[in-house]
Amino acid sequence: MTSAAPRILVIDDEPQIRRFLDIGLRAEGYEVLLAATAAEGLALAAMRTPDLVILDIGLPDMEGHAVLAELRQWSQLPVLMLSVRDAESEKVCALDHGANDYMTKPFGIQELMARLRALLRNRPGEPERPPRYDDGRLVVDLARREVSLDGVPLALTRKEYAVLALLLHHAGRVVTQQQLLREVWGPTHVGDSQYLRIVIGKLRQKLGEDPANPRWLKTEPGVGHRFLVN
Known part of the structure; x- marks a missing residue:
């Protein structure tokens, strides 16, 4: 320190x-x-x-x-x-x-x-997180809207990318299901949790994640999701 x-x-x-x-x-x-x-x-x-x-x-x-x-x-x-x-x-x-x-x-x-x-x-007053995440395996370029895993580009749908980008923007913090649904699908869909379950499942599949031992996307049951900072 x-x-x-x-x-x-x-x-x-x-x-x-x-x-x-x-x-x-x-x-x-x-x-x-x-x-x-x-x-x-x-x-x-x-x-x-x-x-x-x-x-x-x-x-x-x-x-x-x-x-x-x-x-x-x-x-x-x-x-x-x-x-x-x-x-x-x-x-x-x-x-x-x-x-x-x-x-x-x-x-x-x-x-x-x-x-x-x-x-x-991410506390107020500090420089914003750069528009690019790279931990040696997963690369998310927020400026270019490009995602790659181990050097291989990932083809994400608009909703999959939006959920990943929102979680990454709040990296390390829980984002509630309601917030994700509101910001990605709109305020009329805050109760449609099945949409989010499907997208998170697809993201995990494309990232090759084990839901029981996640590398990037951790679910807080009944609450929301968290992007794990590695």
């Missing part, structure tokens, strides 16, 4: 979670701010300008969803929500209302760090 290490604000009422995250984040070189309540967290967010917020849903003085709504009135900084609630509806609600990612407790510190890195790469 450089001297300008990202500043992470943790808003969680569980002392053991705050301590766990404080130790883990500082070990990775992050600057850490800790808050046990929504009021304290919102005050720190306003005064200390963190680069990212880790927000628990179950806070004693205000629901995490309400904290997120208040935060989104004046800031677009990345927010990763934590909860013991693993219901799909909770995840969809959080993501649809402005959260950038969602993790269920208990969670592994390495997965958390990977998700933080992905969110911080």
Whole structure:
């Protein structure tokens, strides 16, 4: 880390979670701010300008969803929500209302760090991601609308390319089914999840992916999809 290490604000009422995250984040070189309540967290967010917020849903003085709504009135900084609630509806609600990612407790510190890195790469104020993705195998040239795998061009339909490009634009983050359907098929098709299932299946087939062990396209069951940054 450089001297300008990202500043992470943790808003969680569980002392053991705050301590766990404080130790883990500082070990990775992050600057850490800790808050046990929504009021304290919102005050720190306003005064200390963190680069990212880790927000628990179950806070004693205000629901995490309400904290997120208040935060989104004046800031677009990345927010990763934590909860013991693993219901799909909770995840969809959080993501649809402005959260950038969602993790269920208990969670592994390495997965958390990977998700933080992905969110911080796209934080406001940084240069935009170049219009080309190349990990040595998969190449997506967004400017030319060309996709190749291991040097072989892939013939994608317009919908397949649109879904891949949208996921790549939000690389490392969950994009909900509703958002994908709304942006690729239009607002009248947000309930037509079968369209998305078919396109994701075709993309996986053309990428040679094993759905059980994906290299690029990870499904968050009942919530959405994520482009994995390799």
